[in-house]
Amino acid sequence: MVTHEEILKIANLAKLSVSPEELDGLTKDMNKMIGFADTINAASEGAGSFDSAGGLSNVFREDQVVPSCRREKILGNAPCTEGGYFLVRRRS
């Protein structure tokens, strides 16, 4: 069973805030989901292993110079910018 405290700790790691009203419902849901995940414990450890999807590893290629995106275009999607930088303005 995960407790309220554990949920708050995990939420903090995931950069999510959980309001006191949400906490009960979320803990209940998470316990169901973790209980569901726990069902893999019934499986015996197999000989299988998984390294990469598609069986590929270390796909290398020579560096190539190609056109890149313009800075203004990239900044165009940001909620707040200043002087060509992303900006987080304190709002207190």
Added chain:
Amino acid sequence: MGQYGTIARLHSLLSEKRLSCTELTRAYLDAIKKENSALCAYVKVTPETALKAAAKVDAKIAAGEPLAPLEGIPMTLKDNISTKGIETTCCSRILKGYVPIYDATVWDLLKKQNAVLLGKSNMDEFAMGSSCETSCFGGAKNPHNRKRVAGGSSGGVAAAVSANLAAFGLGSDTGGSIRQPASFCGVVGFKPTYGAVSRFGLIAYASSFDQIGPIAPSVEDAALIYDAISDYDPMDSTSIGRKAPVSPALENSIRGKKIGIVKEYFRGVRPDVDSAIKKAVGVLCSLGAETVEFSLPAISYSLPVYYILACAEASSNLGRYDGIRYGYQTKQHFADRNDMVCKTRSEGFGAEVKRRILLGTYVLSAGYYDAYYKKAQNLRGTIIQSFGEAFRKCDFIAAPTVPMTAFPENYAAKDPVETYLTDLCTVPVNIAGLPAVSVPCGFGNDGMPVGLQLIGPEFSEAPLLNAANQYELASRKTSFRSVETGVRL
């Protein structure tokens, strides 16, 4: 050319100048205007982009130039496929207003053929869901019965194609998100082998599972689309590209092919769905295929393995939404950067996305990593091995796509785990990176479509779609019902 190909039919109408591309495009745009408010298949309609492409195609026709197979064909893209200059939201509040500055490779390939983009389609938020109802726009409805869901996560594409509001669409399939809504809406959904189609520009959910593929009215259409989008792409390090075009290989006999019937795929399947699948297998046998029954015990663990690994990958992939570089930023006061990020994410993500991020963070956190993540990766290897053994016994596996027909509205909201269980028949394929297709195979007792799923070994696209096509040609008259809306030519 087969008799059920919508794309081929539209292609000849355009090539023979019986219809201009602008007229065709306007017909679709008018139909969308009329039907979309009730169906919610599209979350953004792009008439300007569509008519501009149509004009280009008309100029080519006027100049007597031949048209590429998908040239001038009106279509849609799931809203997690990046479209330069066109808002792409993943149906999440956190990405509202986000306008990509580059195209996904699949869209780039279709654009080069002058495919006509009608708009972006509805989906579960970040592709997390099985009903389309976690979309921040509200879910797409099922064209066969609007009190039922279209399915998910690519519910908007499936609804648009089923309601004849697009000739085809591209969706993405992480745990069944192409095949399940295709099954619910009575259309064809095809998930190619992992690596066969570039994911560059697909907004990531779970990168070792995500795959783009077509949703179309027929198998022949799905094959044409697959041929247009499967190519090696240096921008996707998991890209392998296709081995050979599939469309020319759809007319072969399936005599002597061995169809695997795997016990585990039929556990808990609703009796009317079960009998539709058995009947479909009977049709395959009447075409000369043989069945071989066996058990694959390892796939019983597919669901928890999938949810552990997909959520772990999602918790990392969705870490990028910080309210600084793109998308939504909290309007509340905040003390510092960390406070701003937490508030932004908590307001921007919906409940299901938050639950999956939390589960993913939990299984990756110190003390739990070995018990969950590592164990699930180990079982993933075991599942892949057991599919390898299965395909030494058979050429394809036949199974239901979903153990039931389309859910009633709000079904998914009740209990998250209960809904996960409905993904039972679709997730094993994603775990093993295999290709699989869902083809309409009749109706349940409730009159809703049922999908037959055919699964093949890696890169068996050509024989797999050939088998699906042979089934479709033999059964279409009873297994498929067209919806009386939209553009029907």
